[in-house]
Amino acid sequence: MTHILKHYKKKIAFIFSAMRHFAQELKDADYQVKYIKLNDS
Numbered sequence: 001m002t003h004i005l006k007h008y009k010k011k012i013a014f015i016f017s018a019m020r021h022f023a024q025e026l027k028d029a030d031y032q033v034k035y036i037k038l039n040d041s
Contacts, residue, residue, distance in 0.1 A: 023035040 026033045
């Protein structure tokens with residue numbers, strides 16, 4: 001079970017990383033992006 005949990009944690013981290021990079025690509029292409037981080041109030 002521990003192996004499965006580590007896999008999910010890595011997958012979630014990868015998804016968040018991909019979202020950050022995609023948001024930056026859109027900003028670089030002059031799109032208006034509102035990216036809200038998990039720790040934003």
